[in-house]
Amino acid sequence: MTKGIRNWQAVQQEVLRRINAREWPPGALIPNEADLATEFGCARATVNRALRAVAEAGLLDRKRRAGTRVALQPVARATLSIAVIRQEVEDKGARYDHRLLERKLARPPATVSRALKTGAAALLHVRALHFADDVPYALEDRWINPAGAAGALDQPFDTTSANEWLLEHAPYTGGDIALSAHSTTAAEAQELGCAEGAALFALTRNTWNGDTAVTRVRLLFAHGYAMQADL
């Protein structure tokens, strides 16, 4: 009988240890909450809290009545935090700056209107360049749905970047992100100051507020950029 495991973090740690040490091998059914509670000498709610946390981390599969078993394939969930670009730059100790390249109301290409489900409606197209210590850091190509971001049409986006303004003024409920590699075009090469054909890291994000699209943005990062995440 293990003792002194009375808070949920300690329980979690012990559970993780047993999984790691293969005391509870992958696929195995582990004791139920009540039994673990008596073993650890704590309340069932405490065990529940711990097991829930481990399950959220993907190392346990829980089902009512069926019990809790160790995940066969612990899906490595990396939580990459996509911050505001200004912050990302400043966190690296560099001076942030940005320049508006273009801002106009226009009919988006089919890719965009299809992704945002905005039909033939005109959207606000904003292009901007972000700098870190005066070196191009990322090229932003954004389409804003005026119907999903009230007040956007009145914003110049010259001093405050669209990136930051939207975060502050346009709430969203969900979205999706795609990460990919992109081969630099001639125009992009000139704006970002890199060689044509260079491999660049691209991030495309759509955000929604309920059923209405808010914005779609593609960020093209300067050469050498790597996105970090922890397991």
Add this chain to the structure above:
Amino acid sequence: MTKGIRNWQAVQQEVLRRINAREWPPGALIPNEADLATEFGCARATVNRALRAVAEAGLLDRKRRAGTRVALQPVARATLSIAVIRQEVEDKGARYDHRLLERKLARPPATVSRALKTGAAALLHVRALHFADDVPYALEDRWINPAGAAGALDQPFDTTSANEWLLEHAPYTGGDIALSAHSTTAAEAQELGCAEGAALFALTRNTWNGDTAVTRVRLLFAHGYAMQADL
């Protein structure tokens, strides 16, 4: 006085609604748990559960004594699930296959030994190609630390890929991931069957079991690959 909000999910939804509707604007201090509990007509523990969930999602900042406030910059946390390659391929409805290209004990380049902190020790170097419907899907370049993955030296990795074997037999406690864009070299182009210089999506991952390195792997995905995540 709102009523009928008695379970934590309903509380969470109401909290999200208020944040979204700017009833609680960014940066604002929201009522404390006890007050919300009386307002909603539920126990404080229920409110706590809900607020904790919202805080974990990054929309609230909580501090003892200081209270709970709406996050100024809701850090968009995208949880990308990095599954086993076989599964990723099969989930797309394609037939998975893989081929071992190389397997030998060798001294790793400085980049690797530095990242894994293995000094001058020899590591197991495994290179393999993953296919989806017989088309190259990803090129795997892996260094395995025998000290961190017991039994790895006895594995041929021809029928079972190192990817899968390690997941099953080498537990890990943490790691880090870097995502980047890579310009294809001539050798890689030949193996992946794409043009030299093409922009490819690369994933480099180090995993650890406590303080000892387990493995470092770089996956180079075929042209056109995009990694998806949700917000």
Add this chain to the structure above:
DNA sequence: ATGCGTATTATGTCTGCACATATTATTCTG
């Protein structure tokens, strides 16, 4: 005014209990 100790307060967590709910096992019935 300045610095330090103390009181206050909001969140964090544990407990013991109860009931809800999903899922599996079992039994009953035609």
Add this chain to the structure above:
DNA sequence: CAGAATAATATGTGCAGACATAATACGCAT
């Protein structure tokens, strides 16, 4: 024997109360 009704069981959640802990506010002494 098939299929439906029913029981059993593990997790999910709610509640009230208690104490722990961190961070702030306040007041006191210097």
